[in-house]
Amino acid sequence: MQRAVVNGPIPPAFNVWRGALAGASASLVGIGLARFAYTPLLPAIVSAHWFPASTAAYLGAANLGGYLAGALAGGWLARRFDATSVLRAMMLLATVAFVACAFPVSFLWFFVWRFASGLAGGALMVLAAPTVLAHVSPSRRGFASGAIFSGIGLGIVASGTIVPILLRQGLMETWLGLAAISLALTAVAWNGWPGRGESAAQHTTHHTRHGQTYPAASLRALYTEYALNAVGLVPHMIFLVDFVARGLGKGLDAGAQYWVLFGLGAIVGPLLTGHLADRAGFGPALRAAFVLQIAAVALLAVVRGPAALIVSSVVVGAFVPGIVALVLGRINELLAHHPAAQKGAWSAATTSFAVLQAVAAYGLSFLFAHDGGNYTALFVIGAASLALALAVDLFAALRLGPKQA
Structure with a gap:
């Protein structure tokens, strides 16, 4: 016996465009800036004698390691807390990491915060788009997901345009400027995520057909x-x-x-x-x-x-x-x-x-x-x-x- 598949309406309280904007902001902060902004900053870090070239390269790798940890931890966090709270926390973590990197206290300090920025990026990549797309009709999911991940490209462009401009003010000021941009984007995304009730309502509209094989x-x-x-x-x-x-x-x-x-x-x-x-x-x-x-x-x-x-x-x-x-x-x-x-x-x-x-x-x-x-x-x-x-x-x-x- 088969169970009926009911395709209910998208919850009216959730604004798809605001959700896509929130997702784009998350990908811009977590990947576009937290990862790619380091590329043009690397020569400046070495020139300012914050760290030698060989050490600075390891700091770049710290972000990749954090990204892997975030990808693994994102689902675990979402199961213990609601996804919206995790997304907000990860965007704030990325912002705090930018502020911390403005102060080269030590190699360990910098490594920890670069790792933290990568962890935030990995968690945001795992959670942001699925959280939003669960409330988008299948016929529009391609465009909505495209809008969300366009934030990565915006971050790459910013790394090649805004970062060189900020560097004219100084290396510390550049990190603080990135933190300000990240904080602004966090504020933009804050109320764009779906609430708990909306998520539950969306999930109850789907049922598995009897005998449907898992691919x-x-x-x-x-x-x-x-x-x-x-x-x-x-x-x-x-x-x-x-x-x-x-x-x-x-x-x-x-x-x-x-x-x-x-x-x-x-x-x-x-x-x-x-x-x-x-x-x-x-x-x-x-x-x-x-x-x-x-x-x-x-x-x-x-x-x-x-x-x-x-x-x-x-x-x-x-x-x-x-x-x-x-x-x-x-x-x-x-x-x-x-x-x-x-x-x-x-x-x-x-x-x-x-x-x-x-x-x-x-x-x-x-x-x-x-x-x-x-x-x-x-x-x-x-x-x-x-x-x-x-x-x-x-x-x-x-x-x-x-x-x-």
Whole structure:
């Protein structure tokens, strides 16, 4: 006997646009600023003799470690407290971390607060979008998730534009300026999250059909694809500016310009991928994303002209947050009849992404240092990883059939 599936209305008390704005603010603070603003700050930290170059690099890694911890802890926190309280607390934690980093008390002090900022970012990534999207109709989830993750791109652009302006006032003032921006965004998001009653009302509208199978194999394939995609993004995320500035001999100013293009792509990318997913479905949109990324990453392995740099920077930048929106939407598709499992699956996907991203960052940096600065090898490895992700997706589609893959 089957239980009826009732599709009730979205709770009227929840404003979808305010929710999307809250989600975008969270991704801007937790990922866009807490992670990417450190890239242009690193030379200034070394020049100001806060920390030597080798030590400062470990402080960058502290954020990645914190991000992994936050991805693992986000679901645990949400089960013990309501998600809205956790989201507010994590945005405040990121703000406090910016303030603390304005005072280089010691290496341990700075490491702890960079780790804390990463933890906040990981928890926000795990919780923000699912919390909002639970109140958005399926036909609009692609666009809504795109709007939420566009905050990452805004943060990348800010890291290439606002941070250099703030640095003219001083390094301490820059950290405090970032804290002020983070606090303002926390205030914007504060009342945009759904309340407890709204969340419970949304969840009661879903019931599992008798005999509906749990798509475990499809989810495992998706986790693998998402992790491999993380590897494919690392060459651009870490080496793009250095490749332009030193590898091509164009200087730091040119490198910064391509980084801004990368960020502009990251702003519009999730909106475009979300629109495509709303029209074609998240599965086909995800496969199209793999193909475009393979071409864009491989392009810099064979072509070094300005046009190739522009296209590659914008396209790969678009998929830094764009792939996040697509994978989250794909999880919601696969678990449409298992809504209670969606947050756990998204946490697992985020964790797999974070682990391989960190491994790839250290691994490719090691390879680069011991391979005479071979940029071509980095882009070839990135493209190969993306091609493997596409192969896994296609194999899953053939083996499991269209309903699950």
